[in-house]
Amino acid sequence: ITATPGVVCPGEQFAYPVQINVDETDAVSRITEGWCRVEDGICPRAFQGAEYYVNFLDGYAVSTTATRTVPIDLPPGDWQFRHCNEMHSTGRIEVVCYAVEVTVEACAAK
Numbered sequence: 001i002t003a004t005p006g007v008v009c010p011g012e013q014f015a016y017p018v019q020i021n022v023d024e025t026d027a028v029s030r031i032t033e034g035w036c037r038v039e040d041g042i043c044p045r046a047f048q049g050a051e052y053y054v055n056f057l058d059g060y061a062v063s064t065t066a067t068r069t070v071p072i073d074l075p076p077g078d079w080q081f082r083h084c085n086e087m088h089s090t091g092r093i094e095v096v097c098y099a100v101e102v103t104v105e106a107c108a109a110k
Contacts, residue, residue, distance in 0.1 A: 001016050001098055001099065006101065006102065006103060007104075007105055008102060008104060009105055010073065010104060010107065012069070014067070014068060014100075015068075016066055016100045017066075018063070018066045021060070022087070025056065025057060027055075028053055028054070030085070030086040031051065031052050031086075032084050033068075033081070035079050035081055035082070036080045037077060038077070038079060038080055038101070076104050077104060078102075079102050080100065081099065081102055085097070
């Protein structure tokens with residue numbers, strides 16, 4: 001997934017398209033997000049977000065633009081913002097993840 005803009009400074013926002021389709025009913029979704037370096041795939045613990053849960057009673061579909069903010073202390077370089085959704089429904093577990101490519105520049109304080 002491509003970010004807009006694709007090159008940002010720490011503390012700036014970027015946007016990307018999201019399409020979500022949940023077919024299961026009576027489901028719980030566990031969502032995690034975090035940052036990983038492109039060059040070696042390492043995901044520093046300091047840049048992993050908190051997990052949160054969403055409950056679904058019926059099917060759900062949305063197509064929208066998501067916006068996120070680059071952590072103020074994220075070092076310059078090529079990064080992936082990763083998002084995973086772990087869906088639990090009627091004895092089944094399904095995991096779906098995506099990555100958004102973002103280049104972080106060394107920017108002077110504004």
